[in-house]
Amino acid sequence: MKQTRTVEIVTGAFIILGFVALWVIATYSTNIQAYGTAKAYAVSASFNSIGGLKERAPVTIAGVEVGRVTQITLDPKSFNALVTIKFDSRYATIPDDSTASILTSGLLGEQYIGINPGGSETYLKDGSSIQYTQSALVLENLIAKFLSGNPSTSLAPGGK
Numbered sequence: 001m002k003q004t005r006t007v008e009i010v011t012g013a014f015i016i017l018g019f020v021a022l023w024v025i026a027t028y029s030t031n032i033q034a035y036g037t038a039k040a041y042a043v044s045a046s047f048n049s050i051g052g053l054k055e056r057a058p059v060t061i062a063g064v065e066v067g068r069v070t071q072i073t074l075d076p077k078s079f080n081a082l083v084t085i086k087f088d089s090r091y092a093t094i095p096d097d098s099t100a101s102i103l104t105s106g107l108l109g110e111q112y113i114g115i116n117p118g119g120s121e122t123y124l125k126d127g128s129s130i131q132y133t134q135s136a137l138v139l140e141n142l143i144a145k146f147l148s149g150n151p152s153t154s155l156a157p158g159g160k
Contacts, residue, residue, distance in 0.1 A: 051136030
């Protein structure tokens, strides 16, 4: 009888430990800890092409995460992707002439936004817009241009 009780306790502890492990994995893989923990301010940026950029993608400066993509919509006038970024309020001194580029982690990794700070004395604030952007480099377009053998075709994102 005592041995059965010990097996039941060990089994129960193992199951509880498994649920805790699943919760930790789910929290870290979906970045739940990044939501609602700090004050933030929203900034928008317009891109010709966002490639595979998704909501909740990280926004970094020099590899340090400073914010997240919160919304992606289509601008009905310019037909560009309008991306809303929420910066953590700790990073309130990002110059307003900074550039935003859509980058990829590794060769085929997830996409994120990299901010290259400018030199302006004024800073981005809630509701402002990043004027200088560089769209995502779409691998399929690059391969198609390479295979076509047309050297006059621009390799710049957006075809400009």
